[in-house]
Amino acid sequence: MALPVHPDILSLSPYVPGKPIDELQRELGLTRVIKLASNENPLGPSPKALAALSGAQDMLHRYPDGGAYRLRQVIADRWKVAKEQVILGNGSDEILGLLARTFLTPGDEAIMADHTFVIYKMEVTAVHGKPVIVPLVNWTHDLESMVRAVTPRTRLFFLCNPNNPTGTMVAAEDVDRLMAKVPEDIIVVFDEAYFEYVRNPQFPDAMAYVKQGRNAIVLRTFSKIYGLAGLRIGYGISTVEIIDYLNRVRPPFNANSLAQKAAMAALGDDEHVAKSRTVNAAGMEQMERGLRALGVTSIPSETNFLYFDAKRDGRLVFEALLREGIIVRHIDGTMLRVTIGQPDENAAFLHAFKKVLEGEGKK
Numbered sequence: 029m030a031l032p033v034h035p036d037i038l039s040l041s042p043y044v045p046g047k048p049i050d051e052l053q054r055e056l057g058l059t060r061v062i063k064l065a066s067n068e069n070p071l072g073p074s075p076k077a078l079a080a081l082s083g084a085q086d087m088l089h090r091y092p093d094g095g096a097y098r099l100r101q102v103i104a105d106r107w108k109v110a111k112e113q114v115i116l117g118n119g120s121d122e123i124l125g126l127l128a129r130t131f132l133t134p135g136d137e138a139i140m141a142d143h144t145f146v147i148y149k150m151e152v153t154a155v156h157g158k159p160v161i162v163p164l165v166n167w168t169h170d171l172e173s174m175v176r177a178v179t180p181r182t183r184l185f186f187l188c189n190p191n192n193p194t195g196t197m198v199a200a201e202d203v204d205r206l207m208a209k210v211p212e213d214i215i216v217v218f219d220e221a222y223f224e225y226v227r228n229p230q231f232p233d234a235m236a237y238v239k240q241g242r243n244a245i246v247l248r249t250f251s252k253i254y255g256l257a258g259l260r261i262g263y264g265i266s267t268v269e270i271i272d273y274l275n276r277v278r279p280p281f282n283a284n285s286l287a288q289k290a291a292m293a294a295l296g297d298d299e300h301v302a303k304s305r306t307v308n309a310a311g312m313e314q315m316e317r318g319l320r321a322l323g324v325t326s327i328p329s330e331t332n333f334l335y336f337d338a339k340r341d342g343r344l345v346f347e348a349l350l351r352e353g354i355i356v357r358h359i360d361g362t363m364l365r366v367t368i369g370q371p372d373e374n375a376a377f378l379h380a381f382k383k384v385l386e387g388e389g390k391k
């Protein structure tokens with residue numbers, strides 16, 4: 029007999045992560061596989077974070093500090109907020125889920141862009157909220173239309189800045205205008221997973237809205253520039269009130285002890301962050317130039333990935349690249365996303381992509 033599962037859950041499909049390297053190696057018998065699919069830091073974890081982990085195995089039989097006292101204090105000091113304004117998540121993904129569970133009742137609306145980070149829609153739907161999806165304009169959030177989509181049922185407003193998968197950002201003056209128009213009781217979620225990569229001086233200071241007491245939350249992660257995706261840790265900064273509500277729903281030991289240790293060290297590793305930014309900026313140029321030489325234009329990006337129109341079936345390009353040992357991300361239609369890697373990885377991608385495009389001509 030069919031289980032009585034809610035139609036909202038039936039409407040979801042499991043998140044498809046970037047293919048793991050060893051799986052592809054096994055499947056295709058490849059010796060070298062390059063993964064440029066999940067916006068991970070190609071330089072690896074912060075060396076300081078790795079050092080902080082040595083010896084940590086001795087405490088694995090103990091539960092982590094559920095209040096994450098020290099890490100929250102370090103984060104609070106860093107951003108000049110109170111410790112009570114900081115929440116940790118098992119990745120910032122988890123905080124997105126906590127926001128949905130804490131603030132949405134069935135039928136409540138959450139405004140988000142299309143395309144944007146796919147987790148928003150999933151978390152909102154899972155609690156029977158209603159995702160209100162507003163198309164991008166010029167690959168960027170259309171803040172005006174998003175504000176117009178507000179109704180009395182709107183509770184959350186997701187702003188992925190810079191946006192994944194497009195790499196675009198909305199500027200400070202546009203966010204200011206948004207915050208002037210959006211009703212104060214709506215929680216604006218600033219998902220800033222790529223914050224540390226941004227180079228544009230027009231990028232907004234979202235933390236300032238939190239400090240003004242607005243109902244806003246800024247999400248950051250240790251998965252991207254800090255290179256700790258495998259440990260699963262991210263954080264949110266918001267008002268004391270919002271953090272208090274989220275804490276009532278948060279699983280008590282959601283941030284594990286290794287993650288807390290590593291994150292604390294990584295946050296203080298300015299050298300690794302600086303090096304990662306430099307390598308990324310050079311790699312971005314290499315990739316943009318290489319794509320242009322192949323007749324492909326990419327969307328200018330503030331992140332560590334590029335979004336581009338392959339002008340042919342993106343799934344076929346994705347699969348042909350897999351056979352060359354390169355994992356990228358097919359977004360939809362003709363659009364692909366590629367993470368900036370180390371120089372040799374970028375070169376290998378460009379070489380393989382060229383081969384794929386040429387191979388097509390011969391068929």
Ligand SMILES: *Cc1c(COP(=O)(O)O)cnc(C)c1O
Binds near residue numbers: 118188219
């Ligand atoms: C990667 C990413 C996250 C967070 O990832 P976690 O590993 O769960 O911290 C959040 N938002 C966006 C837009 C991302 O790309």
